[in-house]
Amino acid sequence: MSLKIAFTGTGHIARVHARAAQSIEGLELVGIVNHRSESMAEYAAQFGIGRQYLTVEALLADGDVDILSVNTPNYLHAPQAITALEAGAHVMVEKPMALDATEAEAMRRASEKTGAKLMVAHCWRFDEEVNWLKRQIDAGALGTVLRTRGYGVHVNWGPGGWFVEARYAGGGALADMGVHAIDAARYLLGDPQPVSVYARIATDYTDYDVDDSGTIWINWEGGATSLVESGWWWPHADGPEASTQLYGSAGFGQLFPTRLEIPNRDAEAVETIDPGYPPAREEHCPQEMYDRQLAHFIDCIREDRAPKPGAAEGLVNMRIIDAALESSRTGEVVRL
Numbered sequence: 001m002s003l004k005i006a007f008t009g010t011g012h013i014a015r016v017h018a019r020a021a022q023s024i025e026g027l028e029l030v031g032i033v034n035h036r037s038e039s040m041a042e043y044a045a046q047f048g049i050g051r052q053y054l055t056v057e058a059l060l061a062d063g064d065v066d067i068l069s070v071n072t073p074n075y076l077h078a079p080q081a082i083t084a085l086e087a088g089a090h091v092m093v094e095k096p097m098a099l100d101a102t103e104a105e106a107m108r109r110a111s112e113k114t115g116a117k118l119m120v121a122h123c124w125r126f127d128e129e130v131n132w133l134k135r136q137i138d139a140g141a142l143g144t145v146l147r148t149r150g151y152g153v154h155v156n157w158g159p160g161g162w163f164v165e166a167r168y169a170g171g172g173a174l175a176d177m178g179v180h181a182i183d184a185a186r187y188l189l190g191d192p193q194p195v196s197v198y199a200r201i202a203t204d205y206t207d208y209d210v211d212d213s214g215t216i217w218i219n220w221e222g223g224a225t226s227l228v229e230s231g232w233w234w235p236h237a238d239g240p241e242a243s244t245q246l247y248g249s250a251g252f253g254q255l256f257p258t259r260l261e262i263p264n265r266d267a268e269a270v271e272t273i274d275p276g277y278p279p280a281r282e283e284h285c286p287q288e289m290y291d292r293q294l295a296h297f298i299d300c301i302r303e304d305r306a307p308k309p310g311a312a313e314g315l316v317n318m319r320i321i322d323a324a325l326e327s328s329r330t331g332e333v334v335r336l
Contacts, residue, residue, distance in 0.1 A: 001302045006031030008080050009071035010043040017069045018047045020294040031059050056080045060087045073162040074170045078103035085110040090117040092297050096179050097314035099170035104318040108311035119297045119307035120314030122183040124242040126292040129258040132275050142248025148185045148226045150244040151237050152177035158232030164208040172210030178230025184242040185226040192220040198333045199324035205233040216324045240284050
């Protein structure tokens with residue numbers, strides 16, 4: 001089944017997704033949408049794309065597009081995705097899914113109304129090490145996971161441009177980096193629903209009008225809890241993007257470096273299970289992770305299956321982010 005894909009945005013992540021599309025047999029790159037003609041022309045030349053448009057509406061009016069990959073600033077995610085979904089095109093949208101849960105819910109409804117599939121690009125669900133650790137958890141190696149701690153932090157660095165303007169990004173480090181840590185923890189726990197959120201969200205290291213620091217406490221159905229740290233420009237973090245520690249009733253597991261520690265109380269010893277991944281990766285966010293992500297979406301379209309992470313998973317993450325911001329504003333626990 002041959003399919004045709006178009007892209008919005010010409011930044012780094014749009015190029016990552018275009019390379020992923022080039023790796024999939026039977027997927028043709030046909031269109032690019034961007035407000036800057038010069039960067040759009042350069043992007044089109046790099047990826048052999050023949051059609052260039054200033055708006056999604058103009059792209060869809062010409063037809064012959066099956067899939068739209070949305071990679072624009074956050075404030076455009078919902079309007080561009082909904083326009084495509086209402087036209088019957090399948091959509092993969094970058095994280096965060098939208099500016100807030102209200103927009104995310106509107107995207108979910110548009111997908112359900114037309115039957116066009118909607119996937120949210122929570123990329124760490126397609127990482128080799130993440131899935132090794134998930135298999136160990138699912139097999140019961142850690143017993144019952146009681147709590148997790150995860151990181152979505154840029155150390156001694158932060159983005160610029162639209163990322164640091166609230167009118168375009170909605171939020172700062174929490175929406176940009178913290179969402180990775182939130183989704184990684186939820187995925188490893190088996191996608192439980194959040195019960196309550198308590199958070200401190202602040203701008204500690206910059207003069208941005210969005211947050212650059214966050215500490216979030218999430219209580220999940222089933223009793224597990226997650227502590228998530230998000231930030232830009234921090235002087236230190238205990239792990240790279242999406243690094244997660246899991247404390248179980250029968251042992252400890254960790255991502256990046258990835259391993260298990262299983263205590264034997266009778267022998268007063270701890271067995272370390274090392275899957276053999278390097279302690280630090282040459283490329284922390286490898287292209288292969290994004291290739292697998294898009295391949296999953298294409299398989300779901302061809303086989304008429306619901307993608308995961310889809311609208312439901314993206315919406316839960318947006319509800320957590322909204323709750324964290326409200327909790328920080330009020331100083332109270334927010335119940336979901």
